[in-house]
Amino acid sequence: MLDLPEKIAWLTRNRSRLLLGSILIAVIVLLFMVVRSSLLRVKPAADPVQPAARVLPDDVEGVLTTFSYSEADDEVKIKISGKRVVRRGRRLLGLRSNLVKTNFIEELTGTVRTSRGTTTFAADQAEWDAQSTGPLLLKKGVSVTINDKPLPQVKHARIYLKSGVIEINDDGKSYPMK
Incomplete structure (x- = not known):
């Protein structure tokens, strides 16, 4: 020892x-x-009666499940509808703005009827400013038909409802609707 x-x-x-x-x-x-x-570890069972509330980002003002817009006067009849609308800040220089609001619409369809004919359009994603005064921007999955003639290879389009003009693919091609 x-x-x-x-x-x-x-x-x-x-x-x-x-x-x-x-x-x-x-x-x-x-x-x-x-x-x-x-x-x-015991995980608590989820309450089936009350689903968890989804927290929205700060720049999201609201979410709608359906959307419809219609306007009619003597010359023009406009009908637009969409599945889901998120009203949130627009992207400026890579950042979301809390001041400039935009409506982001999914599965948008619309029709503009005038004395010149009918213009129909559809898009998987679209944007429209919060006041609905600027152009309607069709982003993805866009299809445009003017007087039952589909326009080929439409990637995106801008629809100016007040002036009655539709611009296709930023090519400078524009088609009057009024």
């Missing part, structure tokens, strides 16, 4: 091994506790 000075000498010679061993034991115990707590 070792007396006290020999024990102290042995501890000083082997202190790095003892420290490493105690750290290893602490890591193993900690790992065991983490695994055990994750296996025993």
Whole structure:
């Protein structure tokens, strides 16, 4: 058996091994506790009566499930409808604005009837300014038909309802509707 000075000498010679061993034991115990707590974690059951409220970003002013717009006078009849509308800030320089609001519309369809004929259009995604005064921008999945003749290869379009003009693909091609 070792007396006290020999024990102290042995501890000083082997202190790095003892420290490493105690750290290893602490890591193993900690790992065991983490695994055990994750296996025993009980998740509360979701309440089927009240679904969790979806938190909207700060720039989203509102969400509608359906949308319709109609305007009629002696010369022009306009009908536009969409599936889902999100009113939120417009992207300016890569950032969303809280001041400039835009309506983002999904699955938009519309018809403009005038004395010159009928223009129908549809798009998977569209944008329209919050006051509905600017052009209606058709973004994805766009199809445009003028007097039952479909326009080929329409990628996007701008519809100016007040002036009665539709611009296709930023080519400078415009078609009067009035």
